[in-house]
Amino acid sequence: MPLPLGFTGARLDRADQMRTNEAAFAAAIADPRATCLTLDGIDFVPGASGGLLWEPLDPADDRALMLLGIDDAGAPRFVREAAAGARVDARTRTVMRLLPLLSAEEAALYGGARSLVDWHARHRFCAVCGTPTDLFRGGWGRRCGACGAEHFPRVDPVVIMLAEFEDRVLVGRQGGFPPGFFSALAGFVEPGESLEEAVARELFEEAGIHVSDVSYVASQPWPFPSSLMIGCRAVAKDPALTLDTTEIEAAMWVDRAEVRAALASDMGAPFLAPPSLAIARYLLEDWAGL
Amino acid sequence: MPLPLGFTGARLDRADQMRTNEAAFAAAIADPRATCLTLDGIDFVPGASGGLLWEPLDPADDRALMLLGIDDAGAPRFVREAAAGARVDARTRTVMRLLPLLSAEEAALYGGARSLVDWHARHRFCAVCGTPTDLFRGGWGRRCGACGAEHFPRVDPVVIMLAEFEDRVLVGRQGGFPPGFFSALAGFVEPGESLEEAVARELFEEAGIHVSDVSYVASQPWPFPSSLMIGCRAVAKDPALTLDTTEIEAAMWVDRAEVRAALASDMGAPFLAPPSLAIARYLLEDWAGL
Structure with missing residues (x-):
């Protein structure tokens, strides 16, 4: 588990x-x-x-x-x-x-x-009219005394996912990550799409892969500043990658033995795994059967 | 299906x-x-x-x-x-x-x-400083020329769920619903909770029931104004209800035959089912095996 x-x-x-x-x-x-x-x-x-x-x-x-x-x-x-x-x-x-x-x-x-x-x-x-607002609802909202608009804390849904192809999953890294560190790809859900559509769009935008069979795995709040991370899997139709290098510096397909080595911080592991607080690690552990 | x-x-x-x-x-x-x-x-x-x-x-x-x-x-x-x-x-x-x-x-x-x-x-x-902002990123954000803050369209995650007890599910109605209409209970995900925690909190707040085994079913965007509806099921530990009547006017447990009758708009159905665009209907169809 x-x-x-x-x-x-x-x-x-x-x-x-x-x-x-x-x-x-x-x-x-x-x-x-x-x-x-x-x-x-x-x-x-x-x-x-x-x-x-x-x-x-x-x-x-x-x-x-x-x-x-x-x-x-x-x-x-x-x-x-x-x-x-x-x-x-x-x-x-x-x-x-x-x-x-x-x-x-x-x-x-x-x-x-x-x-x-x-x-x-x-x-x-107030985003509607520009007037300073006051806290209300015991701290769980703000209200504008000028225009009456009510505003509530944001929770920004993010999809974070492992694409699978045969017995491997896709991990990638952003330019700002510490050296050697790879994680699951992720992106904000946009207005007008389901979770499943957001997963497919992000994997196509960032890695150039088409996927099907998106499934939900788990979720966590991520307070930097207020994301809701929604962890999924998807099945890639073809493993060829076309990276959006403005988003992803590198990406690779890794098998279960490689994922287990990374999770165990083995010296010979092909990448450094995400930290234990991150759902990306949970997705990798879940996929590796740990 | x-x-x-x-x-x-x-x-x-x-x-x-x-x-x-x-x-x-x-x-x-x-x-x-x-x-x-x-x-x-x-x-x-x-x-x-x-x-x-x-x-x-x-x-x-x-x-x-x-x-x-x-x-x-x-x-x-x-x-x-x-x-x-x-x-x-x-x-x-x-x-x-x-x-x-x-x-x-x-x-x-x-x-x-x-x-x-x-x-x-x-x-x-600008919510940070109150200055008028300008659209940027091809319409997918706004930027403040005064303080530099960038703002992005909201997507508000909402959990909507069927609690199950033995072979029945819980449906409820708000005071503003048309007469006879019942739906799945729902509520906004708050900062600091997972989807599973939001489902459990909402069912306890609105109906007074404790649940376990929350599972994901499906999702849809709901543009009134910008919700992401995340449909789930959960298993109730006890069917006794304590309604928060500021949120829920009435709620009841219904069996598969009753759900099928409602979905078919039968004359004798014990409630009117949600419309076809709503994920609540999808949850009921999925549960009823239709």
Whole structure:
């Protein structure tokens, strides 16, 4: 069985009904068990034990509170809007190095909070009319006082897929990847297409292959900034590749023994496999029968 | 086999590489075979033969052109940005009545164009800084000249699912549905959750049931305004329902005979089934073995 998927497994009741209930929301803030996730911009700050840092609500902090949910013990968990002008991007490499400090459940909680805080920081103005907007629905939306438009956090679906031909699958690398690293091909789903159509389009655009028999494998949230990775397989009709070199620097067909060697970080492996938090690794493990 | 999924099956090469190639984009506009989809706001205008209306590019029209793609005959297909102030919403009932005029392929082309034009109309300002933005990437994005932020069309993933218990599935209705109409439950995927977690959360929030064994069935784009419907099944642990009556007016467990009667529009059916364009109908057909 593959490892659990990264950024999944948060054991928090999102308590949707409390978001729109002002009395319940105020009671959650006043709850003495309530805590707030401490962030630096949108990066987490390791606690004393190495995990996330949850602190009591500071009444002197006037940044808006967003309700992440209610934990197993009944305690409300919050996160605050980033301070105006806080740096909210470009630290992904740092956070990727820190993430192994977190348990799977903490990584999932952090990922959701990060996407939410990031979205607010980059959506302070109404896209319809340009007026500054206010947070509403307990932190799960913004509303424009001028035109009345309501805006909700983005979740951007991305298809990520292994094309198969006979007993091999296609892996590729972008120019910015570390040396030797290959992964599954991926791309954003566009308006007007199904997942299956997006898989076929991306594989044709990036690698020049036509596929059939697209099947779903698994999904994970990917908080950089707010993707929903939807992992699939597809069957290639012909293995000849025509790469879009603006997207893909190199791609190759690899067999199960090569995939297993890469996943085991063997010295002789033909490529370096994606890290354990990434669904691309899950797709490779699943295909290799691990 | 269920019917093909609504709004899928567009046979158009989206020609992503032409969006960012100014010379290729200009050549596509100058191509004498190029046509533009005629819209009224974001609704389609039926052509003489009942289908979509595609007209030659009008050089006197100064609204920005977006490249939908290249058709099988090599002809570029465009759509234009809506006029400033055009009404771009609230006509869904009208367009739902007109949609049966379109072939499956035309409905898919129209759905993608509608979502794109609608997104531009509601995103004329930069969400980061409030400045008016300009269309770029051949119509597949907007860029802010003030802060440099780039914005891309939204696709909002929605899970829509049949919970199963023994040999029955759960259907529900919202207050705004026409009398007697029931469908699959559904809800937006939120930041920080997988598809499987979203299915479990929505079924618990709306119907009070706990589920396991979530499986993927099919997907479709749903251009009202830009959802990606992801159809799933899940197995309920217990059939007792606790409805969130702010979301769901009524829900009930129905067996295969009842589902087949509803799909056949039988007089004695216990509910009216969703229309053929909706993935909810596909889920019911698939489950009923039709």
